[in-house]
Amino acid sequence: MYKFPKQEDIVDAVLNGILTAKKNFSTWTADELYLSYAPAKFLTIHVSQEIAKLQNPPEIFIDATIADILRCSLPKRDGFREFMKKHNLMQDVICLTLDERFEHKSDNDSISRVILSIKNGVRSVQEEYKNDVDVICKMINREKKEDSTLDYGIFAFYLDISNTARKKSEKRLEELLEAFDKIVSSYPHLKSSFKGGDIKKIENIGEWCIGCYIIEPTV
Numbered sequence: 001m002y003k004f005p006k007q008e009d010i011v012d013a014v015l016n017g018i019l020t021a022k023k024n025f026s027t028w029t030a031d032e033l034y035l036s037y038a039p040a041k042f043l044t045i046h047v048s049q050e051i052a053k054l055q056n057p058p059e060i061f062i063d064a065t066i067a068d069i070l071r072c073s074l075p076k077r078d079g080f081r082e083f084m085k086k087h088n089l090m091q092d093v094i095c096l097t098l099d100e101r102f103e104h105k106s107d108n109d110s111i112s113r114v115i116l117s118i119k120n121g122v123r124s125v126q127e128e129y130k131n132d133v134d135v136i137c138k139m140i141n142r143e144k145k146e147d148s149t150l151d152y153g154i155f156a157f158y159l160d161i162s163n164t165a166r167k168k169s170e171k172r173l174e175e176l177l178e179a180f181d182k183i184v185s186s187y188p189h190l191k192s193s194f195k196g197g198d199i200k201k202i203e204n205i206g207e208w209c210i211g212c213y214i215i216e217p218t219v
Contacts, residue, residue, distance in 0.1 A: 002056055002100070002101050002102060003056050004056070004058060004100055004101075004113055005051075005054050005055075005056055005057070005058060007151070007152060007214070007216075009054055010051065010054075010098070010114060010154075011154065011195050011212050011214065013047070013050040013051045013053070013054060014047050014050070014051070014116065014118075014154060014156045014212050015156075015195065015196055015210055015211075015212060016050045017043070017046040017047030017048070017049065017050035017051070018043055018046065018047060018118075018156065018158050018210045019210060020046050020049075020050065021035060021038065021042055021043050021046035021047075021158075022035045022158070022208070022210070024046070025037075025038050025042070032202050032205055033160050033162070033202055033205050033206045033208060034160060035120065035121075035158055035160065035208070036120050036121030036158065036160050037121075038120060041062070042120065043118050043119075043120050043156075043158060044062060044095050044096060044118050045062075047096065047116070047118055047156065048060050048062065048096065051096075051098070056101070057101065058098040058099055058100065058101055058113065058114070059098070059099040059100070059101050059110070060096065060097075060098060060099075061096070061097040061098075061099065062095070062096060063093040063094070063095065064093065064094055064097040064112075065091060065092070065093055065094075066084065066089055066090075066091060066092050066093070066094065066135070066139070067080050067081075067084065067091060069094060069097050069112050069115060069139065069150075070083055070084065070139065072099065072110040072111055072112040072149075073111070073112040073113075073139075073148050073149045073150045074147075074148060075146065075147065075148075077108065087138040087139075088138075089135065089138055089139070092135070094115045094116070094117065094135075095116055095117050095118040096115070096116040096118060097112050097114070097115050097116070098112070098113055098114040098115075098116070099111055099112050099113060100113055111149050112149060112150060113149060113150065113151050114150070114151055114152060114153065114154070115136060115139060115140075115150060115153045115154075116153065116154045116155075116156060117132040117133075117135075117136065117153070117154070117155045117156070118156045118157070119132070119155070119156070119157045119158075120157070120158050121158065121159075121160070122157040122158065122159045122176070123159060123160070123161055123172060124167075124172060124175070124176075125175050125176055125179045129155070129157075129176070129179075129180075130179055130180070130183060132155055133155050133180050133183050133184070133213070133215070134183050136153035136154075136155065136215050137153075137183060137184060137186075137187050137190055137215060139153065140152065140153050140190065140215060140216065140217055141187040141188070141189050141190050141217065142189060142217055142219060143189060143219065144219060145217070145219045148217075151216065152214055152215060152216035152217075153214075153215045153216075154212050154213065154214055154215070155180065155212070155213040155215070156210075156211070156212045156213075157210070157211055157213075158208065158209075158210050159172065159173065159176075159208060159209050159210070159211070160206060160207065160208040161206050161207055161208075162205070162206040163204060163205055163206045163207070165206070168207065169199045169207040169208070169209055170199060173197055173199070173209065173211070176213075177194060177213070180192065180213050184215055189217050189218050189219055190215055190216070190217060190218060191215075191216060191217075191218050192213060192214060192215050192216075193213075193214045193216075194211060194212070194213050194214065195211065195212045195214065196209065196210050196211030196212055197209055197210075197211045
C-alpha cells in the first residue's frame with residue numbers, strides 16, 4: 001500500500017535538490033557562487049528529481065494552477081471558485097505540488113497534499129516572496145483538519161551575495177524569516193518552522209545558503 005512520504009523526508013529532498021543544483025551549476029559553469037544566474041526552473045527540476053528518488057514518491061506536478069490545487073484539496077471539488085473569492089486569491093501557478101500516488105479512476109480524482117514555492121537568487125525581503133508565503137497561508141489555513149487535504153507548504157530558496165555586499169547573509173536571512181513569521185502569525189490556525197540556513201563562505205568571492213520555510217496548520 002502506498003504511504004505518503006514524511007515531512008522530514010520531503011524537506012530533506014528539497015534541500016538536497018537545491019544543493020545538487022548548486023553543485024551541478026558550479027561544475028558546468030566553473031562559477032563557485034552564482035547559482036542565481038541559472039535558467040528558470042533549474043532549482044525546481046533538481047528538487048523534483050530528488051523527491052522522485054524517495055522510497056514512496058508522491059505524484060509531482062510542476063506549475064499546477066491554484067484553482068486545480070484547490071479543486072484537488074477542498075472537500076467539494078467545485079468549491080474552489082468560492083474559496084478563491086473569499087480569500088482574495090488570484091489565479092496563478094505553484095512551482096511544485098505533491099499529490100497522493102494511487103491508480104486513478106479518472107482525471108478528476110487527484111488529492112493534493114503539499115505545495116512548494118521555490119525561489120532562486122533570494123537576497124532581501126521582496127513583495128514577491130511575501131506574496132508567495134501569503135498565498136501558501138491562504139491555501140492551508142483552516143479551522144478543521146477535514147477542510148483541506150493540504151498538509152503543509154514550503155517556501156524553499158537559494159540565497160547568495162558577493163563578498164562586497166554591505167549586508168551579510170546572516171542579517172538578510174534574519175530579515176526574511178522575520179517578514180515571513182509576521183505573515184504566518186496573522187493567520188489564526190498556522191505555525192511555521194525553518195530548516196537550513198547554514199551560511200557557506202567562499203573566500204574572496206561571497207556567501208550562500210539554502211533554506212526551507214515550512215508552513216502548516218495547527219488543527
